[in-house]
Amino acid sequence: EVQLVESGGGLVQPGGSLRLSCAASGFTFSSHWMHWVRQAPGKGLVWVSRIHSNGNSTTYADSVKGRFTISRDNAKNTLYLQMNSLRAEDTAVYYCARGGRFDLWGQGTLVTVSS
Amino acid sequence: DIQLTQSPSFLSASVGDRVTITCRASQGISSFLAWFQQKPGKAPKLLIYAASTLQTGVPSRFSGSGSGTEFTLAISSLQPEDFATYYCQQLNSYPITFGQGTRLEIK
Numbered sequence: 001e002v003q004l005v006e007s008g009g010g011l012v013q014p015g016g017s018l019r020l021s022c023a024a025s026g027f028t029f030s031s032h033w034m035h036w037v038r039q040a041p042g043k044g045l046v047w048v049s050r051i052h053s054n055g056n057s058t059t060y061a062d063s064v065k066g067r068f069t070i071s072r073d074n075a076k077n078t079l080y081l082q083m084n085s086l087r088a089e090d091t092a093v094y095y096c097a098r099g100g101r102f103d104l105w106g107q108g109t110l111v112t113v114s115s
Numbered sequence: 116d117i118q119l120t121q122s123p124s125f126l127s128a129s130v131g132d133r134v135t136i137t138c139r140a141s142q143g144i145s146s147f148l149a150w151f152q153q154k155p156g157k158a159p160k161l162l163i164y165a166a167s168t169l170q171t172g173v174p175s176r177f178s179g180s181g182s183g184t185e186f187t188l189a190i191s192s193l194q195p196e197d198f199a200t201y202y203c204q205q206l207n208s209y210p211i212t213f214g215q216g217t218r219l220e221i222k
Contacts, residue, residue: 037159044202045202045213045216046213047210047213050211059210062210100206101164102149105158105160106158
């Protein structure tokens, strides 16, 4: 089955760190750019970051630049998002999405930043 | 950053109605626009890409049009499963941005 499955979300204190994972299956993961998109509770979609298929090029939204790092392990078919210096405003469901068309999304993982 | 403004933000309609949602970009984005449908608690689903190309498996009652700064998503003959929130997205330049969403509810 073609799917993306996120994991790693949870409750973290402000200033803390969390690493999200996105496991891909059913397609050739190494051929696709990948993205992270987030959605705060009751709010709209916000693009966070992207990574080239070979992992050599990354781009970030200004709101997370310097705090978040996107990476991938093509041998493990897995995308990552390392989130440091977390703030309350980072509270959201985080989705991974495939390629230039965003044609495949995971189910999302909830990150809550609160003391 | 390119801003996308959807109108209306809220739409009430009945099964069988035809509805249209507009997305306006703050600058020209050629045809680098997509439309997504999202239901509560679920991930977004791609409906339309390149402004007017229907994603595989999406019913033909959905259609997209436009280029430059003004785009439209049309749904002909609304079905019960179409009541959801719709987002436009621009892929012309980074950062990728989304419209604020249009919530389509049953009248």
